[in-house]
Amino acid sequence: MKYKIRLQNSSIFKKISFLTVLVVLVISFLLTGLLLTQLSQNIHDKNRLLVQEATGKVFTFFQDSYNITYNQRTLLHSTGYIADSIASTRSNPSDIYNPEHLTKITDYMAALTYSNSRLDDVILFTADGENRFSYSAKSGRKVYLGFDFNELSYIQDFKDSPEVITEIYDSAPPYLTISTSKASEPTITFIAKIFDMSLPSKQFPLGYLMFNYSPATVDATYSEIIEASDGDYFVLNEGNQVIYSNSAERIGHRFSREWAPDMDIVYQKTISLSGLQVIGSVSDYKLQQKTADLVRQSILLTVCGILLIIVVIIILHHHYAKKFQLLASAMGSISGGDFSLQLPVNSEDEIGYLSRTFNTMSSTLNDYINKNYLAETQRRTAELYALQAQINPHFLANTIESIRMRALENDDYEASEMLQELGHLFRWMVQFNQDIVYIEDELEYIGSYLDLQKFRFPDRLFVDIDLPSDIYYYGIPRFTLQPIIENVLSHGSPVLRPLEIHILFTIPDEVLTITVKDNGPGINETDLNNLNAHIRGSKTFPEFGVALRNIHTRIQLLFGEHYGLQVNSTYCQGTTVTITLPAKPKKELEDYVQTTHRR
Secondary structure, three states: OHHHHHHHHOOHHHHHHHHHHHHHHHHHHHHHHHHHHHHHHHHHHHHHHHHHHHHHHHHHHHHHHHHHHHHHHHHHOOOOOHHHHHHHOOOOHHHHHOHHHHHHHHHHHHHHHHHOOOEEEEEEEEOOOOOEEEEEOOOOOOOOOOOOHHHOHHHHHHHOOOOOEEEEEEOOOHHHHOOOOOOOOOEEEEEEEEOOOOOOOOOOOOEEEEEEEOHHHHHHHHHHHHOOOOOEEEEEOOOOEEEEEOOHHHOOOEOOOOOOOHHHEEEEEEEOOOOEEEEEEOOHHHHHHHHHHHHHHHHHHHHHHHHHHHHHHHHHHHHHHHHHHHHHHHHHHHHOOOOOOOOOOOOOOHHHHHHHHHHHHHHHHHHHHHHHHHHHHHHHHHHHHHHHHOOOHHHHHHHHHHHHHHHHHOOOHHHHHHHHHHHHHHHHHHHOOOOEEEHHHHHHHHHHHHHHHHHHOOOOEEEEEEOOHHHOOEEEEOOOOHHHHHHHHHHOOOOOOOEEEEEEEEOOOOEEEEEEEEOOOOOOHHHHHHHHHHHHOOOOOHHHOOHHHHHHHHHHHHHOOOOEEEEEEEOOOEEEEEEEEEOOEHHHHHHHHHOOOOO
């Protein structure tokens, strides 16, 4: 209860700081717990899947290699093929070098290495040790054919076994060591027996076919996927002996369940006829330890982050609380009538802005009360008198009509017509006081204005208006065309030559385009560029006046920057003023101006 009362009576900054810290703590622990739980499970599942996928690729490699060995052994024993060639030279081994036999053997071995990019060596040798052949895919790699392959321990073991295909891992093949100054590379070797198919008994082999693969090929296949995991794989033969593994110390030993308990095995599969098994495992204990390490690191980082946030909030609280206390004290002085107080401004942040504003307010408040307020009252009173003294447009229109009737009584018909058109203009201004009017009404006003001008320039002013009937009732801002027509008359020199004005209304792509074209003297390129810059407001040239700029600015204020006014001209050929507006009926255009369509 005591802490609750203290919190209620504390400053707003303390409350904000306390609530901020509390919210940060709750959200951080909830999010951290949720994310770590989900992340831990994802890491666990991901690593098991990675080991399973990687081991599957190892299985595919050994399965493909075994199938190749099996198929090639079958091919060797085809009628008239290599087994027959070796058998036919048993009585005279040197006959094997007969071009017919030699070409068949060498072409076969070369084709085999080219068709299998993983294969390093193909070696063929006879059981009597008389003939040996090899072909290596690697440049500079050589197999020493003077070596007696029959002396290899695994060949002797294989010779006495009933198996026709076997697989071994040789860490340093002696037939490679002799041919190079460096230690020979280890190999994974598949060996197949060759028999004399003409003999009824297949007890004694005629020769052997060996396929050498680099263990690096298997390791690369596995490590492409297993980089993020700690899994192991084992390749076992029929005798449960490890012939290859990513743990080199296990190779050559009998497989033990201690290395991969059943609960850790994620992949186990046997290659059908070969008896080879591929086992993939990942220690669940290792995964849990890995996840626990991640959880501990994440919690530590979260706690450090929260502590840093708390420290920053406390520092900011003390810093800004002092400034607001000073500002509140100064406001108290203002309320007591002391306008001389000035706050120090030491920063450009919100507090600095408030301090500067307070200083300005303090220094000008007294002057405003004593001078500005009185001046404003006098100004508004003067405006009221001025408005009351203005001539009423209705009174002016009625007065013009009275003068016109007197002109008719005196048979002055031209003056009467001029006064009638002038009266139309005043009545139009009185009746149409909206921002948006019908195009038809705007043209009626323009017609009255042009009729008055024709009295000034008889037979020298010709106006052509092209307005499709289906857009008569479209909307247009009031007084859009009259200043443009007036500008044409001012610069088009109808006194010097007949002036033609063409006003064209079109709607391309839902944009109302109004083109006012004349055959006046035109504008040179420099003045034209200056005029358009003046209209857009990017530069100011007093000689061009404000009429066209005002029209352009008003259109953009009403409808946005995509619309406005543009002047094009060719010197001595005439000028064209183009106005673009939204193409909408009057009511829709009024709504457009009042809604979010306005930009």
